[in-house]
Amino acid sequence: MAEQRRYYRIVYPPEERPTFTIQGKKYEVLDISEKGMSFVVKHGLTPARGIEVKGVLTFRDGQWFELIGQIIRYMSDSGVVALNLRNRIPLPKIMEEQRYIFKKYPREE
Secondary structure: OOOOOOOOOEEOOHHHOOEEEEOOEEEEEEEEEOOEEEEEOOOOOOOOOOOEEEEEEEOOOOOEEEEEEEEEEEEOOOOEEEEEEOOOOOHHHHHHHHHHHHHHOOOOO
């Protein structure tokens, strides 16, 4: 089945994952796109669909972005929260992250 997403999504290897900090608590980010992201909640947040979340996304290189998003999905069994962002992660940063991941973790054909 073909991918139906509007924006390219980067899925991070565990050792390269950015963090999303909400009210001083850090959560591990699983994937990002310009207008969305998902992260894992193990403590400190009670997610529910429709709730607005404000936080800081910090990348491995120290670059960070303040983001506001609405929870569109919460999978309680895995703790994964999906956000639809009101603002965007800049496309140049998405492209930089994509190049880094592809270079460090080449796909085997």
